[in-house]
Amino acid sequence: MSRKISKTKKSKSKKDWIQDAVERPGALRKKLGVKKGKKITKAQLNKAAKSKNPRTRKQANLAKTFAKMRKT
Numbered sequence: 001m002s003r004k005i006s007k008t009k010k011s012k013s014k015k016d017w018i019q020d021a022v023e024r025p026g027a028l029r030k031k032l033g034v035k036k037g038k039k040i041t042k043a044q045l046n047k048a049a050k051s052k053n054p055r056t057r058k059q060a061n062l063a064k065t066f067a068k069m070r071k072t
């Protein structure tokens with residue numbers, strides 16, 4: 001699967017890669033029906049990670065990864 005990368009993304013330094021990791025901010029929250037300002041629970045993330053939809057699975061796994069990064 002090829003992705004289009006804009007010139008602005010290419011010109012960013014390698015240390016800022018994480019800002020471009022989330023392509024659709026808030027999409028997972030909407031899919032899970034969690035209101036803005038509320039936290040997505042681990043149980044909801046685990047359930048979403050087993051979804052039939054591949055995009056939902058990827059979003060949930062990325063959210064889990066970000067949660068691990070936040071703790072360190």
